[in-house]
Amino acid sequence: MSAITATSSRVVRSFYARPVLTVARDVIGKILVARSAEGVVAGRIVEAEAYRGPEDRAAHSYGGRRTARTEVMFGPPGHAYVFFVYGMHYNFNLVTGSVGEPQAVLIRALEPLVGLELMAARRGLPKEHSDLTNGPGKLCQALGIGRADYGVDLCKGRIFLTEGSRAVVARSRRIGIDYAGAWAKKPWRFFERGNRCVSKVSTRAQLR
DNA sequence: TGAATGATTTACT
DNA sequence: GTAAATCATTCAA
Numbered sequence: 505m506s507a508i509t510a511t512s513s514r515v516v517r518s519f520y521a522r523p524v525l526t527v528a529r530d531v532i533g534k535i536l537v538a539r540s541a542e543g544v545v546a547g548r549i550v551e552a553e554a555y556r557g558p559e560d561r562a563a564h565s566y567g568g569r570r571t572a573r574t575e576v577m578f579g580p581p582g583h584a585y586v587f588f589v590y591g592m593h594y595n596f597n598l599v600t601g602s603v604g605e606p607q608a609v610l611i612r613a614l615e616p617l618v619g620l621e622l623m624a625a626r627r628g629l630p631k632e633h634s635d636l637t638n639g640p641g642k643l644c645q646a647l648g649i650g651r652a653d654y655g656v657d658l659c660k661g662r663i664f665l666t667e668g669s670r671a672v673v674a675r676s677r678r679i680g681i682d683y684a685g686a687w688a689k690k691p692w693r694f695f696e697r698g699n700r701c702v703s704k705v706s707t708r709a710q711l712r
Numbered sequence: 713t714g715a716a717t718g719a720t721t722t723a724c725t
Numbered sequence: 726g727t728a729a730a731t732c733a734t735t736c737a738a
Contacts, residue, residue: 553719562719564734573734591731593720610719641720680719713738724728 512666517659520581520600524607527600528554529694533671536614538647539662543622545647547614547637548668551695551702553678555597557606562684565606576655577606584663586644586654593641596649598658598665612640612679612693615701623647639703671696679705 512535520527537546557565557577564587565574576585577599585597585608597608614637616623623646624631637643644650649663658664674697681688695702 555719564719569735571735587719588733589718590720591718591733595719597719608719612719635721639720678719683718715737716735718732718734720730722728722730725726 514659515665515667517580517582519665520598520658521602522600524554524556524600524609525692527598528552528609528692529673529675531598531609531611531665532673532694532696534668535617535666536611536643536647537618537664537666538649540648542648543619545616545619545623547616547618547643547646549611549613549665550615550671550699551611551613551693553610553612553694554692555608555610556692560684560690561687562678562681563606563608565608568606570606574606577608578604579655582657582659584649584653584656584658584661586649586651588651589641594644594650595640596644596647596653610640611643613638613695613701613703614643614646615699616646634700638701671699673697679703 531549531552534549555563557563558568565577580603581600583599585599597610599608601607616636621631623636627646637646673694675691676693678693
């Protein structure tokens, strides 16, 4: 195993048991690790978004909607909320806050650190490729995250966070939720300023 | 039961 | 810049 995953310890549950905006900001710079039979892959989180339902119209838990899909967000923090969209992509979230508060942080982009070869193989791209994990669907594919990871405990399972390094955090409005009216204008997207692994979006959303 | 749609990505023009 | 791919989830009937 690489030095990064061997020397760092798993982030504890109290990290997740805080308001979703706080976690979304603090998660920038942390390392996301995914172990599997195929090997270990890991990347530094450089972009994330907060979803603060039930008040947040952009959140799947808007209005307190409690279904099979959103159920994990109502449970304890530190678990994975994984969902499937557009008929072909998975997205990975961290459940935050306390029990009964259906909040989550969407991980939108990573800077690849460990297991680039495995990531590239899963993505069907050459190892040197620059688009391995610079998007929420892309990073799930690179980390092998899918339906089986729904609801898993990040304090125990194959997927977890470790301490990373400091990041200069900038913020903008969230991506792909224009249907959410006024909520779409909230600056609840956090990213590391200047990092080239941040997902490619319109220039206007990058600034601020 | 059926219809609409989406926290995206990719390949086009 | 636009559009296609593609299906689980959701809600209405």
